[in-house]
Amino acid sequence: MKIVVIGSGSWGTALAQTLADNNQDVLLYGVDQNEIENINEHHRNEKYFKGVDLNPDLKATNDIHCVKDADMIVLAVPTIAIEPICKQIDPLLEKKAIIVNVSKGFQPGTNERMSEVIRRTISKDHLSSVVSLIGPSHAEEVVLRQLTSIDAISLKEEDAKAVQELFSNHYMRIYTGNDEIGSELGAAIKNVMAIASGILAGLGYGDNTRAALITRGLQEMIRYGTHFGGKPQTFIGLTGIGDLIVTCSSVHSRNFQAGYQIGKENTVENFLKNNKKTVEGVRTAKIVHDVAKENGIDMPICEEVYQILYEGKKPEHCANDLMIRKLKAEF
Ligand SMILES: NC(=O)C1=CN([C@@H]2O[C@H](COP(=O)(O)OP(=O)(O)OC[C@H]3O[C@@H](n4cnc5c(N)ncnc54)[C@H](OP(=O)(O)O)[C@@H]3O)[C@@H](O)[C@H]2O)C=CC1
Ligand SMILES: O=C(CO)COP(=O)(O)O
Secondary structure, three states: OEEEEEOOOHHHHHHHHHHHHOOOEEEEEOOOHHHHHHHHHHOOOOOOOOOOOOOOOOEEEOOHHHHOOOOEEEEOOOHHHHHHHHHHHHHHOOOOEEEEEOOOOEOOOOOOEHHHHHHHHOOHHHEEEEEEEEOOOOHHHHOOOOOEEEEEEEOOHHHHHHHHHHHOOOOEEEEEEOOHHHHHHHHHHHHHHHHHHHHHHHOOOOHHHHHHHHHHHHHHHHHHHHHOOOOHHHHHOHHHHHHHHHHHOOOOOHHHHHHHHHHHHOOOHHHHHHOOOOOOHHHHHHHHHHHHHHHOOOOHHHHHHHHHHHHOOOHHHHHHHHHOOOOOOOO
């Protein structure tokens, strides 16, 4: 199988290295010439992984035509770049490929999930199926070959199995599944919860607060996800509680880091002015807020994150407002 990974950022590099570790025929495509040279000549991606030696078999290119005869294309770019990338590669493809989505979020404007964007933009003649490879996985740990388990989710079982076989090894264990809606919604919404978790940590709250946030955040993910057809069971799996735990409690998480800064400064102002990192939860918070309102889904934590990010509400007031809501039964 010829595999191309598009996006030489943190996740694309880590995933491409996993495939290189598995002796697969993999090529990493990126737009930054310095990054490509860094990988090809020094086996490093210093911008994302300072001092980490990559597998020397990993090769990179900035020629997008490399996708033309690929059997599998992994899209490792932020959600905002998925539609333009698909439109760029579709005319270049000469045969059907499995398109692997690893992004977590929604399409701005249409609110589509990433699998839906890919199916809309890649013509039927070029698409075997979409597989979402998602779950609890910080690139910083995968690149160091720390033990990691994630899901290959697809409506086409044989393609999910193909992805499972290609990526699995002694440090990466892939499970398969077919609940595309529940998995993609869980993996997207957990980024909003990670921002909330960071905010609470920045405000000075500790372990009790984080446990409450994760537990009640999961309830919101289940409420939202099942409303749109996701299976309840999916949310106690790797793309639900698994991804929620890893991002809400890790210093690697850019969503958590963003929240931490906002909580520490008790304002969103500096973060919005200066942030250059991929923090998917910011756009997701607005989409989830708007869609939940339209559909009458109760999402109190997401609502407060939206208020902080988009309405300038003070983080300390949000934490307080969540606590003094009308008391009720847990379930
Ligand atoms: N990092 C992680 O641990 C994980 C990330 N994810 C998800 O993966 C997705 C990608 O994130 P991640 O790799 O972390 O982000 P990064 O910011 O680390 O890297 C994104 C990469 O995409 C490139 N890129 C952006 N737009 C384009 C484009 N139009 N064409 C080609 N390349 C482009 C960027 O290039 P440049 O910088 O030159 O603009 C950069 O190299 C996100 O949705 C994230 O939620 C999922 C699981 C784990
Ligand atoms: O999705 C991730 C880990 O599973 C990465 O999280 P961040 O985007 O917050 O860094």
